[in-house]
Amino acid sequence: MSVAEKVRESPAVVDTQRRPKRVTDEHGRRIRVWELALRYLLLLAVLALTVGPFLWQLSTSLKGPTEDIFSSPPKFLPSDPTLHNYERVAETVPVWDYALNSLKVATANVVTNCVGAALAGYALARLRYRGRKVATLVFILAMLVPVESIIIAQFTTMRDLGLNNTLIGVLLPACIASMNVLLMRNAFLNLPYEIEEAAFVDGANAWQRFLRIAVPSVKGTLAVVAIFAFMGAWDDFLWPLIVLSDPDKFTLTIGLNYLHGTFANDERLAAAGTIIAVAPLIALFACLQRYFFRGVGEGAVKG
């Protein structure tokens, strides 16, 4: 698409000398032709670097068993595209069961984080009670603890609860993340208080104010929490690697690592597996980009 765009745009740029339609920067200043060409050249180079590896993986996954995938110079397009490798990867490891496990954990993680973080965030932002500052501090401190440094203790805690090697065990430690609680708190703090005050005067209790007035006003932040909760659970590796030992319970990332370790020689299979793992997230990202970008901004300010 970008290449097509470039081809389409470049002549137009050359024409700007004569035509009133000009390519301008964000301040309305005209950009010189050579500078624009240089920019697109660099953009395409970075594009090849960032997206190229995914496309190469896709291409490898579509190459048939007789096609040489090691050729030099490399062949970028499969000569006879086939979905054969996707069938084979499912025969080798239960990749669809792994995907289902990942989907379960990720969906549950979205629900628990949205509900739990909204409730706790509202309590920190709006409700008056003794100990509110302490509760806020607890969440801030918890956010600062690097998960990697407590992961062994999380594992022993999970063992004590009898939940290691279960999907619940995978879900629990991050099911209400402190950062999400604090994100929701900030979102509620930024709402004007007057409406809720009016509702309070009209006799609405805290729950009614929360559900009817506050939550509908922070849908954007809630969407950010939901997306990052889904992505976090779907992509997570270290924790499920530690807590899961039974291949039946594997999530997709652990299953891929298993596939890689066991069948390291078959690049086509590994490629098909990684495409299965990454495609849903790329689709999600394509649909909901602005929430992904918003999440980076809000998360970085907090982190």
Added chain:
Amino acid sequence: MASSSGTARVTGPVARVRRQLPTSPWLFAAPGLLVVGVFILYPFVSTLVNAFTDRRTLIPGEFVGLANFRELLHDEMFWIGLRNSTLYVLGVVPALVLLPLLLALLVQKNIPGIAFFRSAFYTPVVASIVVVGLIWVWLLDERGLVNSLLEAIGVGRVGFLSDQWLLLLSAMAVTVWKGLGYYMIIYLAALANVPRELHEAASVDGAGAVRRFFTVTVPAVRSTMVLVGALSSVAAFKVFSEVYLMAGPDGGPAGEDTTLVMLVQRTGTGLTGRVGYASAISVVVFVVTVALMLLVLRADRKEDA
């Protein structure tokens, strides 16, 4: 029992408040506090305590004082891990502070199609580290794409994944590759706040693009650079997945590419896991992480003075 934690604990308070019972704010905060308490704060305290015991996965263990930390001093693998994790910070952080800034400058101007490029550059952030790791294992394979290209242009094949140092360097490159888009977005937000007048004034004074970068852009986004430095150095020191996937669970032959968190994972898990000793390593990870954060933030304040 804790299985339905999320929903069960939430419907409880909900139902009660609806029945007009006295509202307790603690009911709103309870699920969050419970999760954070049981799965973050308790394990944190537990790590600190375990570090002074000889606890194993199936054996409760006893207090052993500083024995674990004394053992660390003589454990070659610990020093290898500390070395690799430190090298990782030194290698990754400068690249992640500078490259995303240049990338942000590249995608800042609203030229046709730029939204597509911004999104495309963000794709590696969305992918799981396992996917990214496996993609690069295949790309950097002895017979993979990168080596095919190198051979085609006459450089010859390079053993990216077989040499200890090249492997660590390759893993760093993968970390940078995956982080570029994330920090680019952070920088884009910061660049949007740089007043255009500054650039114009510098332009009028005859400053070229490079000069303006150092005299206008860098000072204007300096606090963001510090933030990126802090975030990326903490993340880099805790590196696990990239090296685990590229070097294998044992950190390559003789474990020369082991990082500290890999050592924690290897030492502390499994039925024979040495929980006490792994906790001692975890304490080191925690202390260094906090120190790194303070160091970067202090560097910022010094420059202010």
